[in-house]
Amino acid sequence: MTKGYWVIRVDVTKPERFKAYAEANGSALKKYGAKFLARAGNFENPEGNTRSRNTIVEFPSYKAAVDCWHSPEYQEAIKLRLDAAAMDLVILEGYEGPQPS
Template structure:
């Protein structure tokens, strides 16, 4: 089974409100087996565009990643985030095929 990932790019407009969202989303993330692979660390943009923060969240499966976003717990947290930020969020299935030599 392939893992699932949230790839998130965010601009925070209301830092205190965003902190409330981050605290609230922890319940949904934990319930769906999520773990952070990258969270607001240093980054460069050699091509394209970005936002001020980037996060990658790993889930045990693609379905778990979808289920987390759709869960009542995350949807409640989302209501805290909407007025506090602008984001791009992609849910993607992991890859387990051939790799470069």
């Protein structure tokens, strides 16, 4: 089964409100088997545009990644974030094909 990923870029404008969102989304992320691979750490942006924070969340499947975003639990958490941050979130299917040799 191909894993799924959330690739997230965010600019936080209201840190306390965003913290409430981050705490509220935990139940949905846990329910769908999410695992943080990168979360707001140091980064370089050698090309293109970015935001101040970047996160990669891994799910056991692409379907789980999509279902988590659409879940009632996550949709409730989003309400806490709407006025606290500008965010881009892409749901991406993992790749299991040939790798560079």
